[in-house]
Amino acid sequence: MADLICYNQHDHGEYLSSGRTIDYAETIFLTKGHPFYSNRSNIMFAMVEDTVGRHDFLLTPCSAEMFRIIYGHRDPHPGCHGNLCKALEPYGIKPDQIPTTFNIFMRVDIDGNSGKVSVLPPTSKAGDYVIIEARMDLLIGLTACSAEMSNNYSFKPIAYQLMGN
Numbered sequence: 826m827a828d829l830i831c832y833n834q835h836d837h838g839e840y841l842s843s844g845r846t847i848d849y850a851e852t853i854f855l856t857k858g859h860p861f862y863s864n865r866s867n868i869m870f871a872m873v874e875d876t877v878g879r880h881d882f883l884l885t886p887c888s889a890e891m892f893r894i895i896y897g898h899r900d901p902h903p904g905c906h907g908n909l910c911k912a913l914e915p916y917g918i919k920p921d922q923i924p925t926t927f928n929i930f931m932r933v934d935i936d937g938n939s940g941k942v943s944v945l946p947p948t949s950k951a952g953d954y955v956i957i958e959a960r961m962d963l964l965i966g967l968t969a970c971s972a973e974m975s976n977n978y979s980f981k982p983i984a985y986q987l988m989g990n
């Protein structure tokens with residue numbers, strides 16, 4: 826799975842908002858056809874193709890702190906948050922400016938009665954993909970996640986392609 830975050834390329838104070846996107850879509854299961862909104866309620870991108878139909882937009886990117894707290898690792902790896910920090914730092918993005926990421930292929934189940942949140946192995950298989958179409962100029966961060974549970978204990982590369990027109 827892959828964590829995605831984006832910012833308005835011309836104003837990094839505008840970023841992808843999980844809360845607004847879920848609110849306007851009236852679902853936590855975002856897929857083909859859904860617009861993804863910024864903290865300022867502008868559409869940042871739309872998902873136009875999705876061969877899986879199941880992603881997560883509730884959980885923050887995995888981080889060294891998360892590996893310590895949930896998995897009990899003593900010497901945790903940087904995780905998606907650490908990798909995003911490193912990748913976005915040259916563009917002036919600070920660690921505290923990285924909010925909830927859109928977690929492509931991540932499968933999170935919610936028990937509608939108890940509210941219990943469970944991270945399950947993704948249903949995606951090799952070759953599955955999503956296509957998102959930018960609706961503004963974007964600065965994008967994308968990871969290949971290294972959290973055990975979210976990837977069914979098997980880590981694979983994530984491919985991406987930029988298409989212009």
Ligand SMILES: [Zn+2]
Binds near residue numbers: 828
């Ligand atoms: Zn991760």
